[in-house]
Amino acid sequence: MLFHLPIMILASLQPIPVADTVPKFDVSRVCQSEGGSNDEQKRCVADETQARDSLQKEWTQFTPSAKKQCDEEANIDRSPSYVELLTCLEMERDVKSERGGKMSK
DSSP: OGGGHHHHHHHHOOOOOOOSSOOOOOHHHHHHHHOOOHHHHHHHHHHHHHHHHHHHHHGGGSOHHHHHHHHHHHTTTSOOOHHHHHHHHHHHHHHHHHHHHHHHO
16 A cells, blocks of 8 residues: 555646746737827837747746746736746846855855
């Protein structure tokens, strides 16, 4: 009976899904929900597009746990933003690298 215990434990663990690509968000919906003038919405679309492009370049640098956590945070209000996702991931990375730097001193 104890022989099956490790198998049961491993089978019950939920794997963390790791996205290989940047999630797809509806930029126009995000910017429309923020309101504002046409110029403000155009700036919003430009900011979101720039953040998405940065995420596509840097995606592999972020840890799976940071991606999962930040994606959940970006989706809290059901109007996810690339700017929010990128900011969260950069903050996670910076905190982690700061901790690593202090440990090596």
